[in-house]
Amino acid sequence: MRNHTALTTFILLGLTEDPQLQILIFVFLLITYILSVTGNLTIIFLTLVDVHLKTAMYFFLQNFSFLEISFTSACIPRFLYSILTGDRTITYNACLSQLFLIYLFAITEFFLLTTMFYDRYVAICKSLHYMNIMNHSTYKRLILGCWIITLLIIFPPFILALHLEFCDSNVIDHFFCDANPLLKVSCTDTWIIELMTLVGSVLIFIMTLVCVVVSYMYIIRIILRFPSAQQRKKAFSTCSSHIIVVSITYGSCIFVYIKPSAKDEMTINKGVTILPTSISPMLNPFIYTLRNKQVKQAFNDLVKRILLFSKH
Template sequence: MEIRNGTTVQEFTLEGFPEVRHLGKVLFLLHLLAYLASVMGNSLIITVTWADRHLHTPMYFFLSTFSFCESGFITTVIPKLLTIFLLGQQAIHFTSCLTQAFSFLFLGSTIFFLMAVMSLDRYLAICRPLQYSAIMSLRVCFFLIFFCYILSFGLITGLVLQVSQLSFCGPNVIPHFFCDLGSLIHLSCSDPRSTEMLTFGLALFILLTSLLITIIAYSNIAVTIMGLPSAKERQKAFSTCSSHLAVLSLMYGSCIFIYIKPKQTSRLDSNREAALVNTVVTPLLNPVIYTLRNKQVHQALRDMLSRVKLQK
């Protein structure tokens, strides 16, 4: 991206967590383990989904795409954080900073749109079971995923391009552990009001649109479940949604706290911990939540392990 408007800052410094800098090696090990566990967990979901033909359904197709985005999402942030903890390398080039911010927001917004699509999928499966197969065809699944990627790409590209046109003439210390656009905008020498409002508006649109779709879908699901004749049927229907609801609660809780604030300067000192939950804890818990109570995934894992043993 071209640097314009008299920008003199070519490099930023990520502040990280200065109050615990003396624990760098311990934090490096903890975050490395969390990162590896998250990537391995999400990779396992993708592998099992594509290896077992019983999981070749829209629900698991969306889940494997979600896991792929989660792996990319955490990879945009954690490797740089690990170098800060271990080596103290806090510097990041202007272009690399914008690239990291774009990747983080693009994958993050795609994840939220995918969560909304997964809510619609559960709505159709529970509330419209007879029409489900006809509506949620493979072509429709591909279209919905493609739409999530394209919509996110368009929204975030416009935002990052506008930020790239701002002037940066110092200071250059970002009070965060990655290139958060809110922190970056605050460092600009230009008038940041229009960019701040655009950032707030896009965050509002992405989070609340996906949340609204999810609320409408699950409101209808709740009504349908309550109308089922037997407790066993109600429990079975609810169990297919419980994992999704748990992940939704984690994601929306942390992101609404971070992003739904019109004045970006009001959150610079408060969101590092919440962002750490969003970028480390949630991606680590998501594979566990989705597989812990999922009998189909359990069976697919057993079948895959059995095939591996037979090959040996």
């Protein structure tokens, strides 16, 4: 039996062995990745340069876009390189680093989405006190809290994962180093890590989702009391983007990651993981820009300034 110190590389099987299908996957993922990075960078740039987008809501959106870029960049470029070169090997250290970063960015996203809904709750339900509650120092502390809580959650199972042994196989049936397929090929008894991961995942999903649902229930109750239909429509429009993003993020991750055991046969196709890792980061910038008048106006103003500058 070899311990993990003797293991230097893993082999990532990817999604398919079919060369033609690999080409289609490569083109699709390359396009979605470019759109994801471009779209999210645009939102970050707009929130930095436009004076009308300096509120807490857009500060959270700026950080959310950064997380989306980081999350998709942690797994998709490595997979594109693997398809392009045929090199499916990944070093032990690179694999664990990828695993750590993916979970760091993904879990932080969940807490940030919850914080964004809390911001909408304060803006609508406590509008008169919004500027006092959600001041500059408050939303910076909330962002810092999202990162700190995430680190406290992922460090214990990750430290245990550093001591895993791989004596039978180093072949990972996935296109990136995810926890479930990695635990599946380990010959170490992984029940503690699996239990910690499952309990942690369920608690994160349930706690953040309950906070989101409760916040939105209060929001709906207040909005329905508005006397004007125009006011109700405007209030709902500010929350609709968050609801769509939450539905995509929570739905895809619950569908993919919450399973009873990593060593059981995988009943969910690994291709479904494309949804949270590639498609969601691509869709989110368009959801926010197409459904948010202030962001659309800031984008239009930026385009006009660029065109005016190019003419001169």
